[in-house]
Amino acid sequence: MDAIKTIDLTKKYKDLTAVDGLNLTVRQGELLSLLGVNGAGKTTTIKMLTGLVRPTSGDAFLNGKSILTDSGVVKAMIAVSPQETAVAPNLTVRENLELMAGVHGFSKAETKDKVAELSDGFGLGEIANKRAGKLSGGWQRRLSIAMALISDPIILFLDEPTLGLDVLARSDLWDMIRTLKGKMTVVLTTHYMEEAEALSDRVAILKSGQLLCTGTPAQIKAKAGTDKFDEAFVRLIKEGQP
């Protein structure tokens, strides 16, 4: 069974069609990057897949469950790390993790175990008692992803996870994202081409709300006739018609 399968997924806002008849498949355990220029429909697609926005038409199935008719089941199997850092600033790192465990209905013992596991795994132990709002951007983003993972999601959505981070913080976060590969299905949106190339099993390029092409980074480069991924992206966007 595919982890995600969208069928003619469409979202219209009055005169604007943000996502137009999207047919996309993401395999189990795969890391797929959604690429596109601003307004291509990446964030709207993620919002529909995570139940934040209802599609105008079409449907999507996450592990076989419809986002329209099984939204409760879908919510239980996904997690999202939003585009902007979404942490509670006056809560400590530990309290932020405990909050996410709490809203997923974990018992005290489960919460303790899970918080300890993620604190160790993400190197958050030493700053566990520090307020999230006092952390650097890189550490806040790291905490944000750890918060998304507390419910052991089957599918994880990372919306621009390294946006605004410096080179070192980005590199650290890439290493961390690599550790997730194979353990769960990851859908990532990014504007950084080197990030997509370094992390993705496959990429899907969106243009004007429609799917332009999908493939491995190597396949995308071959299709565009260049050995540079960012050049390939620009060429396909400029020349390609959905």
Added chain:
Amino acid sequence: MKGLAFSKRNDLEILRDPLNLFFGVGFPIVLLLFLTVIQRNIPVALFEIEHLAPGIVVFGLSFMTLFSATLIAKDRGSSFLQRLYTTPLTAGDFILGYLLPILPICIAQSVICYAAAVLLGLKVTIHILSSVLFTLPVALLFVSLGLLCGSIFTDKQVGGICGALLTNLTAWLSGIWFDLGLVGGAFQKIANLLPFVHAVEMERAVLRGDYAGVFPHIWWASGYAAAVTAIAAFAFLRQMKRQ
């Protein structure tokens, strides 16, 4: 249980902000102290402690709108709510999670204000306890106003609207600082159509043990509280759908 985790978070966010503590507790006590000193030097019946304390309690509660609205507006602006919308929390969990945890803070604020008033000469009676309990509809009114404003405005707008406009409306139209009858006319009529003066009069009546005197003020305060809560819940659900 799920909603409880969210409620606890909201409590901590408010209580750990030093500005909230200053405006929520420090400022009303400073006002109480300041006006009591004035009253001792230039005796004014309005500023006698048994008359002044209930007014300051109500005025102090108006800051809860600012705290609540700021928290919600910041959550909306920072994607924090979007993250939580993808969890199993329900719409009811969100609404109750923003309303209920602030009520105990309101009660604590009222207790501290009355305790300060006792130190400044307020006679200790059982009616102080009743007065604290009767702040509940007023507290709900201000906390719901916070939910409403936080659901509609940005955190910067909330600062102006709740921090400046609402606190001034509460101050000027409540009869705390001056007798509304002295101004009279349209000003008094407008004040009587709003809940603030009724909240203060209700508190004053309870504090002097005149339980019949809470009517009709309690109906005004409770009616406004119920209506604003319903409108705020609607506004929150609307922005939730939009997000």
